[in-house]
Amino acid sequence: MGRWEPNARGRLEKAALELYSERGYDQTTVAEIAERAGLTERTFFRHFADKREVLFGGQDSLRELIVTTLASAPGSTAPIEVVGAGIRAAGATLQEYQDRVRQRQAVIAANAELQERELIKLATLATAIAAALRQRGVTDPAAGLAGQAGVAVFRIAFERWISQPGGRDLPQLIQESLDELRAVTAGG
Amino acid sequence: MGRWEPNARGRLEKAALELYSERGYDQTTVAEIAERAGLTERTFFRHFADKREVLFGGQDSLRELIVTTLASAPGSTAPIEVVGAGIRAAGATLQEYQDRVRQRQAVIAANAELQERELIKLATLATAIAAALRQRGVTDPAAGLAGQAGVAVFRIAFERWISQPGGRDLPQLIQESLDELRAVTAGG
DNA sequence: CCAGCTGATGTCAGTTACTGTCATCACCCT
DNA sequence: AGGGTGATGACAGTAACTGACATCAGCTGG
Numbered sequence: 001m002g003r004w005e006p007n008a009r010g011r012l013e014k015a016a017l018e019l020y021s022e023r024g025y026d027q028t029t030v031a032e033i034a035e036r037a038g039l040t041e042r043t044f045f046r047h048f049a050d051k052r053e054v055l056f057g058g059q060d061s062l063r064e065l066i067v068t069t070l071a072s073a074p075g076s077t078a079p080i081e082v083v084g085a086g087i088r089a090a091g092a093t094l095q096e097y098q099d100r101v102r103q104r105q106a107v108i109a110a111n112a113e114l115q116e117r118e119l120i121k122l123a124t125l126a127t128a129i130a131a132a133l134r135q136r137g138v139t140d141p142a143a144g145l146a147g148q149a150g151v152a153v154f155r156i157a158f159e160r161w162i163s164q165p166g167g168r169d170l171p172q173l174i175q176e177s178l179d180e181l182r183a184v185t186a187g188g
Numbered sequence: 189m190g191r192w193e194p195n196a197r198g199r200l201e202k203a204a205l206e207l208y209s210e211r212g213y214d215q216t217t218v219a220e221i222a223e224r225a226g227l228t229e230r231t232f233f234r235h236f237a238d239k240r241e242v243l244f245g246g247q248d249s250l251r252e253l254i255v256t257t258l259a260s261a262p263g264s265t266a267p268i269e270v271v272g273a274g275i276r277a278a279g280a281t282l283q284e285y286q287d288r289v290r291q292r293q294a295v296i297a298a299n300a301e302l303q304e305r306e307l308i309k310l311a312t313l314a315t316a317i318a319a320a321l322r323q324r325g326v327t328d329p330a331a332g333l334a335g336q337a338g339v340a341v342f343r344i345a346f347e348r349w350i351s352q353p354g355g356r357d358l359p360q361l362i363q364e365s366l367d368e369l370r371a372v373t374a375g376g
Numbered sequence: 377c378c379a380g381c382t383g384a385t386g387t388c389a390g391t392t393a394c395t396g397t398c399a400t401c402a403c404c405c406t
Numbered sequence: 407a408g409g410g411t412g413a414t415g416a417c418a419g420t421a422a423c424t425g426a427c428a429t430c431a432g433c434t435g436g
Contacts, residue, residue, distance in 0.1 A: 003402040004413070029392065040415060045394065080373055115311075116304035123307055141365060142372045144344050149373060152336035156329050177329060184330045185268055185337060185373045191431040192384070217421065231385060233423065 009047045009057075011037040016054040021103055025051075025111040052117040055104060059121045063128050066090050070132040079138045083129060083150035084178050091157070091170035098167065105162055126151040153177045197235045197245075199225040204242040209291055213239075213299040240305040243292060247309050251316050254278050258320040267326045271317060271338035272366045279345070279358035286355065293350055314339040341365045 005011070015036035019028040030051055031041045048054045066086040073082045094101050108114040130147035138146065157173040193199070203224035207216040218239055219229045236242045254274040261270045282289050296302040318335035326334065345361040 008413080030394085031392085041393090042395090042416080043414060046413080049394095051393065112308065116308045119307040119311055120300065120304045123303075141344050141348070141368050144347075145340065145365065145369050146372050148340035148343065149337065149369065152333065152340055155336065156332050159332075160329070177333065180329050181333050181337065182373050184334050185370050196384080218423090219421085228386060229422090230387080230424090234384080237423095239422070 005038060008037065008039055008043065012039065012044055012047055013054055013057055017100075017104060017107065020055070020107045025107060025114060052114055055107065055114065056117060056121055059125075062090050062093065063125050065093060066125070067128055067132045070129065071135065073136075075136070079133055079136075079142060079146045080149070080178070080182075082133070082136070083146050084153075084175065086129065086132075087150055087154045088171040088174050090154070091161075091174050094158075095167075095170045102162065122151050122155065149181060153181055156180075193226060196225065196227055196231065200227065200232055200235055201242055201245055205288075205292060205295065208243070208295045213295060213302060240302055243295065243302065244305060244309055247313075250278050250281065251313050253281060254313070255316055255320045258317065259323065261324075263324070267321055267324075267330065267334045268337070268366070268370075270321070270324070271334050272341075272363065274317065274320075275338055275342045276359040276362050278342070279349075279362050282346075283355075283358045290350065310339050310343065337369060341369055344368075 012033060016028075016033045019033055019036065030044050033054070034041045034044045037044075044054075066089065069086040069089045070082055073085055077085075108118055126144075126147040128147075129150050130143045133143040133146055134140070153174060154177075157170065157177040160177075161167060161170045161173050200221060204216075204221045207221055207224065218232050221242070222229045222232045225232075232242075254277065257274040257277045258270055261273055265273075296306055314332075314335040316335075317338050318331045321331040321334055322328070341362060342365075345358065345365040348365075349355060349358045349361050
């Protein structure tokens with residue numbers, strides 16, 4: 001047995017999600033999170049840059065999944081379809097952790113600071129998608145627009161998925177939203 | 189002469205922009221901003237919800253301009269074109285205050301917290317555009333997508349406008365970005 | 377012309393997020 | 407066995423933000 005209980009980071013994430021759900025983000029102090037995890041406040045800040053970041057640990061791996069999917073698509077595929085494949089892959093993964101994802105999203109929806117953090121994560125994702133497209137030879141501003149459009153499609157689909165209790169298939173909702181975007185932008 | 193110098197709010201905005209530019213957002217305290225404006229820290233927080241908000245005073249009027257433009261477009265115009273007209277109007281207004289806008293954007297670009305605030309303002313704008321479209325009879329999810337797409341187009345165009353010292357015509361850049369989005373989404 | 381109300385500001389104490397610094401101590405390596 | 411390493415604790419300090427109360431110029435009704 002080690003000197004400390006293992007997985008301090010995971011315990012902090014779990015304690016934070018619980019407390020944010022139970023009494024709200026504002027009504028939770030970092031000291032309380034650390035205490036529930038059997039650690040001190042100082043240690044919390046060694047694992048997470050701030051009180052918000054503890055909810056966003058999975059973002060990096062999801063972004064990697066999307067970028068990897070983009071990179072491995074056949075060279076002939078149209079950019080917007082490549083992006084579609086990437087975010088459908090992310091949607092499928094999210095669906096596997098449906099309960100945790102929904103709980104997390106309820107916490108975020110209740111607090112403006114957390115929404116800000118979520119938005120900058122999505123903006124980073126859009127940038128990463130654009131970079132991956134440029135890697136495939138897509139030029140600007142098309143690459144940047146496709147990245148932003150992809151994230152917009154994801155957000156709309158995710159929102160619909162969250163709002164339905166039973167939950168339709170998320171990748172399918174993403175595909176439908178992408179088709180809708182095509183229809184909307186085709187006008188004029 | 190009144191008991192206090194007039195336009196406390198404006199003085200705080202001016203002092204904040206100056207200090208954020210001179211030494212950076214992080215290296216500026218609210219007490220310093222208040223002091224330069226001839227006020228106290230407590231008064232700063234009576235005018236602005238937090239240290240970030242002092243940079244985002246003009247957002248409301250810009251959003252109103254866009255929504256008003258949307259509402260007054262001919263009923264037959266396609267949704268995406270209506271949105272285009274709205275954000276071109278906003279672009280024209282921003283261009284009038286080019287110097288201040290560029291200075292402000294340089295400050296925001298240098299700090300992640302400020303970028304978060306900017307993003308949530310843009311998300312609010314996307315929501316307002318979607319609501320205005322629904323008012324015109326556009327159904328979901330097209331309204332939501334058009335709102336997000338409009339903001340994406342604006343961001344790309346604004347970014348290009350900022351990055352060019354001389355500065356091309358912003359409404360024209362917006363139109364070009366919208367055309368690009370059409371081209372990108374038409375693929376696949 | 378005065379008494380009281382109003383509204384913007386000042387003052388002050390308090391909470392909490394976040395940081396810097398140094399101490400501790402099980403584990404590992406040689 | 408002895409020294410290095412890395413995660414943690416302890417503690418002091420800064421600054422954002424809040425609540426409560428005091429102040430006082432100007433307006434308003436009588």
